[in-house]
Amino acid sequence: MELENIVANTVLLKAREGGGGKRKGRSKKWKEILRFPHIRQCTELGNSIERDYFSICERQPIGRLLFRLYCETRPKLQRCIQLLDAMEDYEVTPDEKRKSRGDQIIKTFLTKQVTCCVVCPTRAVHDYLSGAPFADYQSSMYFDRFLQWKMLERQPITKDTFRQYRVLGKGGFGEVCACQVRATGKMYACKKLEKKRIKKRKGESMALNEKQILEKVNSRFVVSLAYAYETKDALCLVLTIMNGGDLKFHIYNMGTPGFEKDRVQFYAAQICCGLEHLHRESIVYRGRVGTVGYMAPEVIHNEKYGMSPDWWGLGCLIYEMTAGRSPFRARKERVKREEVERRVQEEDEEYNDKFTEDTKAICRMLLTKDPKQRLGCQADGAAGVKAHSFFKNINFKRLEAGIVEPPFVPDPRAVYCKDVLDIEQFSTVKGVNLDQTDNDFYSKFATGSVSIPWQNEMIETECFRDLNVFGPQGTRPPDLDWNQPPEPPRRSLLDRIFRRHNTSPQQPQHIMYIALRTLRPKITV
Numbered sequence: 001m002e003l004e005n006i007v008a009n010t011v012l013l014k015a016r017e018g019g020g021g022k023r024k025g026r027s028k029k030w031k032e033i034l035r036f037p038h039i040r041q042c043t044e045l046g047n048s049i050e051r052d053y054f055s056i057c058e059r060q061p062i063g064r065l066l067f068r069l070y071c072e073t074r075p076k077l078q079r080c081i082q083l084l085d086a087m088e089d090y091e092v093t094p095d096e097k098r099k100s101r102g103d104q105i106i107k108t109f110l111t112k113q114v115t116c117c118v119v120c121p122t123r124a125v126h127d128y129l130s131g132a133p134f135a136d137y138q139s140s141m142y143f144d145r146f147l148q149w150k151m152l153e154r155q156p157i158t159k160d161t162f163r164q165y166r167v168l169g170k171g172g173f174g175e176v177c178a179c180q181v182r183a184t185g186k187m188y189a190c191k192k193l194e195k196k197r198i199k200k201r202k203g204e205s206m207a208l209n210e211k212q213i214l215e216k217v218n219s220r221f222v223v224s225l226a227y228a229y230e231t232k233d234a235l236c237l238v239l240t241i242m243n244g245g246d247l248k249f250h251i252y253n254m255g256t257p258g259f260e261k262d263r264v265q266f267y268a269a270q271i272c273c274g275l276e277h278l279h280r281e282s283i284v285y286r287g288r289v290g291t292v293g294y295m296a297p298e299v300i301h302n303e304k305y306g307m308s309p310d311w312w313g314l315g316c317l318i319y320e321m322t323a324g325r326s327p328f329r330a331r332k333e334r335v336k337r338e339e340v341e342r343r344v345q346e347e348d349e350e351y352n353d354k355f356t357e358d359t360k361a362i363c364r365m366l367l368t369k370d371p372k373q374r375l376g377c378q379a380d381g382a383a384g385v386k387a388h389s390f391f392k393n394i395n396f397k398r399l400e401a402g403i404v405e406p407p408f409v410p411d412p413r414a415v416y417c418k419d420v421l422d423i424e425q426f427s428t429v430k431g432v433n434l435d436q437t438d439n440d441f442y443s444k445f446a447t448g449s450v451s452i453p454w455q456n457e458m459i460e461t462e463c464f465r466d467l468n469v470f471g472p473q474g475t476r477p478p479d480l481d482w483n484q485p486p487e488p489p490r491r492s493l494l495d496r497i498f499r500r501h502n503t504s505p506q507q508p509q510h511i512m513y514i515a516l517r518t519l520r521p522k523i524t525v
Contacts, residue, residue: 005419008166012415015165015180016187016243024461025185033183034152034467036479038486042147049150051138053130062149062455062464067134070142073474077133080125083109087122092401141476145468148479153455157229157448162190162238168417169246173197173207174234174426178241184461188226189241192234195438196429204441211237211445213283218452220402221274226453230446240453245416247321250408257324257331261356262393262407264321269386269394271317275310276382285310293328293340297369300341311376311385315366318390322354327367345369362390 018024027033057067071077086105093101109121137143165178174192181188193207214225214237227238244250247267251257259267278285284307296312298305319327327349329340349367351360365375365388376385386396398404410416458464471477478484 005421008420009415012165012178013413015163015178016412018185023185025180025187026461026463027182030183030463031467032490034463036145036148036467037151038484039144039148039480039482040486042144042151045150045154046144046147049147053126053134056146057129057134057137058126060451060455061459063146065459065464066142066146066149066468067137070137070140071129071133074133077129079109080129080133084122084125092398092403094395094398141470141480144476144480145470149455149458149464153449153451155449157227157446159229159231159236161227161229162188164190166420167423169423170426173201173203175423179238181457184457184463186457186461187241187243188238191237191239193237194234194426194429195230195434195442196233196432197426198235199434199438200429200432207235208441208445213281214239215447215450216281217278217283219274219277220400221270222277224453225450226457227449228445228447230442235442235445243412243416244410247317249416251321251324252331258354259321260407261322261359264318264359265391265394266404266407267321268314268318269391269396269399271314272382272385272391273396273400275307275314279307279310279382285313292337293326293344295341295344296371297345298371300345305371306377307381308371308374308377311366311374312371314376314385315363318359318366319349319363322359322363323352324354327363358388358390358392362388 015025023030056063058064068081071081083105086109090098090101090105161183162179162181165180167175167177168189169176171191171193174194174197176189176191179188179190180186193203198204198207211225211228214223215228218224223240223242225237225239227236229236229238251259275285284305294313294316296305296309299309316327325331328343328347329335349363351363355363362375362385366385368374371377375388376382378384380387385391386394395404469477470480478487
């Protein structure tokens with residue numbers, strides 16, 4: 001049994017390392033899978049796509065890179081991009097260096113004729129670029145290449161898009177396993193929602209709601225949905241994989257329960273940013289059915305609530321990361337749900353010597369029973385939480401830019417999850433039949449690739465760099481030449497044999513039969 005776990009972990013680690021070869025985990029046929037369609041085949045997409053500057057040139061990662069490549073061919077536009085990059089760098093510059101960085105930007109980009117500083121240079125540059133430069137860009141080969149990438153993005157997604165690896169854990173409707181995109185080598189977590197289990201529990205709206213929320217949110221602090229597809233038995237959500245494991249595993253399974261203060265601050269700051277991004281989209285993370293001891297008093301009382309339970313949950317997490325136990329129940333304490341809920345509503349949490357004064361203060365303010373008085377529930381929202389002295393060492397702008405060094409880096413050679421055989425398996429669902437109504441629901445769920453995560457995948461795995469090639473001296477390659485017809489589709493070996501025999505009028509039918517019989521062993525291999 002131990003051998004089975006070792007093998008499963010070894011295979012997963014090899015996949016995470018890219019298989020140890022030059023292809024970095026990509027399939028042998030990765031270039032064929034990501035082969036650009038001829039630009040003539042993108043006409044319908046070009047006519048229907050929304051021609052919005054910020055969507056195409058800023059929000060979409062590949063669109064942003066291609067627009068910048070276009071701007072590099074024109075000195076004036078290249079200067080605009082350099083200013084945008086300088087301003088972006090200025091925003092994440094530490095406070096003590098911002099003045100000198102600002103002076104450098106003014107000296108580099110403003111002429112002597114300018115008598116006053118532009119109030120918002122970033123907005124002014126985007127206003128300029130979204131006019132004539134964006135209109136001209138849409139007639140360039142760079143925009144045509146963007147359409148080719150969008151066509152690849154819209155390819156059908158099936159189980160054959162991925163390689164499947166070991167089970168990592170369990171969700172509400174099925175297992176979560178590691179998977180890898182064959183074309184790029186990118187690792188993900190595949191959350192499988194068993195169709196019959198969903199129907200038995202009447203969880204269709206819950207499953208679709210989860211999918212739509214994950215699809216809507218694009219934040220480095222929230223797990224991203226990259227693909228949604230279906231198999232015969234399951235609906236599948238392909239999500240960001242967390243190779244470091246979950247927070248609970250590290251709190252309780254990596255030495256003495258709990259963390260040092262710097263780790264507590266770092267993780268709490270990240271969670272705070274994630275909640276802020278969810279709240280901007282009017283999404284509450286903690287619903288009515290939450291973990292025992294983490295549900296806010298207003299949820300237990302069945303009162304109306306907005307974002308307040310999320311800030312209560314953050315207080316519980318800061319407490320648990322510090323103390324190595326939850327605030328209203330000791331580790332492995334056997335106590336009824338009703339008793340925990342009574343403690344949440346009536347008792348105050350206790351603090352030991354692991355808590356500094358500012359850690360106590362933020363926990364007390366987040367664990368205030370009255371949501372109207374709770375930190376984060378005032379008019380300033382997340383900004384009020386970030387301003388607390390507990391986070392005085394956190395530069396949130398740099399944190400959101402992903403340039404703050406974490407206090408702990410997981411071992412890349414470790415698998416931070418339970419052994420394969422320790423993860424309880426689901427029982428078989430009986431007495432449930434699927435019908436056409438279910439198929440209609442599945443079509444709403446299985447929508448394929450999600451744009452921004454898919455484009456980020458192409459860039460991170462260097463597929464964009466390897467495939468985004470143009471002709472010599474900046475000319476159009478054949479697949480971007482409107483005057484050249486598309487290449488005929490490549491035929492498989494079986495297609496070529498059928499075509500050869502079908503175009504030979506004197507070929508007897510029995511010879512065709514013999515040819516296929518002879519070929520069959522080669523196909524199965």
